[in-house]
Amino acid sequence: MDRAERKIRELSLVLPPPAVKPESRARFVAFEDLLVIGAVSGSDVSDFRSAGRAAGDALLDIAEEALGSLDRVAEVLRMTIWIAGPEAPYSLNETADAVSDTVVKALGARGKHTRTVLGVCVLPGNALVACDAIMRTRR
Amino acid sequence: MSIHIAQPDQPNGSVCAARRWRSLLFLNAKTAQDYGGRAGGEMDSDTLYHAGETLAHELLSALTDEVGSFSYVEEIVQCTVYVASAGEYADMPKAANGFSDVLTGVFGERGRHARAAMGCERLEGDAPMIAEMIVRLVRNA
Numbered sequence: 001m002d003r004a005e006r007k008i009r010e011l012s013l014v015l016p017p018p019a020v021k022p023e024s025r026a027r028f029v030a031f032e033d034l035l036v037i038g039a040v041s042g043s044d045v046s047d048f049r050s051a052g053r054a055a056g057d058a059l060l061d062i063a064e065e066a067l068g069s070l071d072r073v074a075e076v077l078r079m080t081i082w083i084a085g086p087e088a089p090y091s092l093n094e095t096a097d098a099v100s101d102t103v104v105k106a107l108g109a110r111g112k113h114t115r116t117v118l119g120v121c122v123l124p125g126n127a128l129v130a131c132d133a134i135m136r137t138r139r
Numbered sequence: 140m141s142i143h144i145a146q147p148d149q150p151n152g153s154v155c156a157a158r159r160w161r162s163l164l165f166l167n168a169k170t171a172q173d174y175g176g177r178a179g180g181e182m183d184s185d186t187l188y189h190a191g192e193t194l195a196h197e198l199l200s201a202l203t204d205e206v207g208s209f210s211y212v213e214e215i216v217q218c219t220v221y222v223a224s225a226g227e228y229a230d231m232p233k234a235a236n237g238f239s240d241v242l243t244g245v246f247g248e249r250g251r252h253a254r255a256a257m258g259c260e261r262l263e264g265d266a267p268m269i270a271e272m273i274v275r276l277v278r279n280a
Contacts, residue, residue, distance in 0.1 A: 034160070075158060076158075077158040077160055077165050078158060078165045078271075083261075088261065091264075092261065092262070092263050092264075093263055093264070096263075097152060097153065100152065100153035100154055101152065101153050103153065104152070104153040111153065112153055112154065112155045113153070113154065113155060113158060114154065114155060114156070114157060114158050114165045114166060114167035114168070114271075115154055115167060115168065116168035116219070116221075116269065116271045117168070117262075117263045117269075118221055118259050118261075118262065118269075119259060119260045119261030119262060120259060120260050121260050134160075134165075136160055
């Protein structure tokens with residue numbers, strides 16, 4: 001138990017449980033030659049484009065963790081990109097492009113994908129941008 | 140049934156029109172062009188139904204562009220239709236029926252599909268409706 005945990009116990013603080021029980025949610029599922037990555041968002045919320053790039057980076061981090069190397073991504077089949085809040089830019093596509101371009105920058109043509117872009121009221125953790133993906137993998 | 144299939148627009152940059160995995164074809168989402176407004180706001184149910192029809196035409200256009208002929212379509216597997224919705228509007232399925240009815244009209248039983256219809260705060264280009272589609276193709280398509 002580290003210092004912060006001891007302090008929490010001393011103060012008898014009861015922290016709220018995570019929104020989703022960790023054991024009931026996988027960050028990714030891999031089977032056969034598919035990798036399905038659950039929705040992620042980045043920590044950068046300074047502006048929508050930065051948040052888009054951060055979400056793309058977070059997605060790539062999970063792909064690398066799942067596969068060991070991004071070289072094993074054969075192609076990105078599809079993505080869904082969510083953009084939150086009434087303050088979202090008029091062009092949702094501009095923000096979504098920040099996500100898509102981040103993926104293509106890392107994977108080249110293999111990163112090109114079909115996508116759906118949605119404006120929503122709010123995202124978990126008040127994130128500005130979130131995304132998920134289905135990827136085809138190779139050995 | 141007389142349907143005008145528009146020329147598909149070409150997605151730019153990092154987005155592609157379609158991706159295949161085995162017999163499944165994932166089509167890039169399309170918006171209902173030539174319509175503006177939101178369900179529960181400026182758009183009534185009839186207009187939304189027609190916007191759904193137009194949206195189906197857009198996706199059929201993309202499908203034709205990808206596979207060349209509808210004869211390569213084994214079945215429409217899944218469609219998700221998102222409707223830009225204002226206030227307490229909750230009749231997204233009715234709005235999405237315009238979309239689904241075109242698919243069953245064109246393909247018959249092969250066009251019957253699993254579907255989700257959902258309301259959304261905003262959509263690309265402030266379109267009233269957007270849809271994505273997964274199609275199963277025959278072998279060697």
